[in-house]
Amino acid sequence: MFGRSRTSVVTARTPGELDAMEAAGRIVGRALVAARDAAVPGATTADLDELVDQLIRDAGAVPSFKGYEGFPGSICSSVNEVVVHGIPGSATVLREGDLVSVDCGAILDGWHGDSAWTFGVGELDPDVALLNQATREVLEEGILAMSPGNRLTDVSHALEVATRRAEQRHGVSLGIVDGFGGHGIGREMHEWPFLANEGKPGKGPRLQEGSVLAVEPMLVLGGETDTRTLADDWTVVTVDGSPSSHWEHTVAVTADGPRVLTPRPRD
Structure with missing residues (x-):
């Protein structure tokens, strides 16, 4: 999925290419806001999928998830114990208190944007709300490690350290989902290298000005737990039912600090 490379640095994009990627990313950001606003009790994940698909196409872009390696939706809709890659459908009806992750991507002029946002349907259980807040904070701290000269696993290590800090700050036990993480992105949605969400620092290719990664922590409430993939070959769930x-x-990566290419108009 992520390709192979023997280079010692993560590919640099030109300023113009970064602008093009942000144009795609802004469409993704608007789509995620629309999905959150539509995620009310009684709505289905198929409703969210249809909404996002139409919004992306109306903006002149193409949903990058639709048909990717056979995936049937324009979003991944992962509810409660579903970690990633949930398939949207009319049978999944949202309820008050659900924790919903919407992950989507858009292709505009050949460039990809990719982003995920997890939010509650109405009021969340307090510990679940803390899990979600912690995951957001871990992403924010991991992004800060996207600086010139850092190595790939410096970002991984920053995400891991941020997770342990969040546990202490919020008084909850958090598990890092094993085997899943971020990736390079550009002309393809998934490019080399794979970015783990934990690890020792100082390893892997160097980041340079213009390097782009999708940074994506995935945490579960209650500490480390196993996951499994359902019979649809996509949906990844926690074995013990823990929310994710x-x-x-x-x-x-820029000389002026990390640049988020998938900004949301409201966060």
């Missing part, structure tokens, strides 16, 4: 949160932004 997933936040993602496409981020560029």
Whole structure:
């Protein structure tokens, strides 16, 4: 999925290419806001999928998830114990207190934007709300490690350290989902390298000005737990039913600090 490379640095994009990626990313950001606003009790994840698909196409872009390796939706809609890759459908009816992750991407002029946002349907259980807040904070701290000269696992390590800090700050036990993480992105949605959400620092290719990664922590409430993939070959769930949160932004390395290429008009 992520390709292979023997280079010692993550590919740099030109300023113009970063602008093009942000144009795609802004469409994704608007789509996520629309999905959150539509995620009310009684709505289905198929409703959210249809809404996002139409919004992306109306903006002149193409949903990058639709048909990707056979995926049937324009969004991944992951509810409660679903970690990632939930398939939207009319049978999944949202209820008060659900924790919903919407992950989507758009292609505009050949460039990809990719972002995920997890939010509650109405009021969340307090510990679930803390899980979601912690995951957002972990993403924000991980993004800060996207600086020139850092190595790939410096970002991984920052995400891991941020997770442990969040546990202490919020008084909840958090598990980092094993085997899943971020990735390079550009002309393809998933490019080299794979970005783990934990690890020792100082390893892997160097980041340079113009390097772009999708940074995406995935955490579960209650500490480390196993996951499994359902019979549809996509939906990943926690084995013990623990709720999961997933936040993602496409981020560029610049001399002036990290640049989020998937901004949302309201956050």
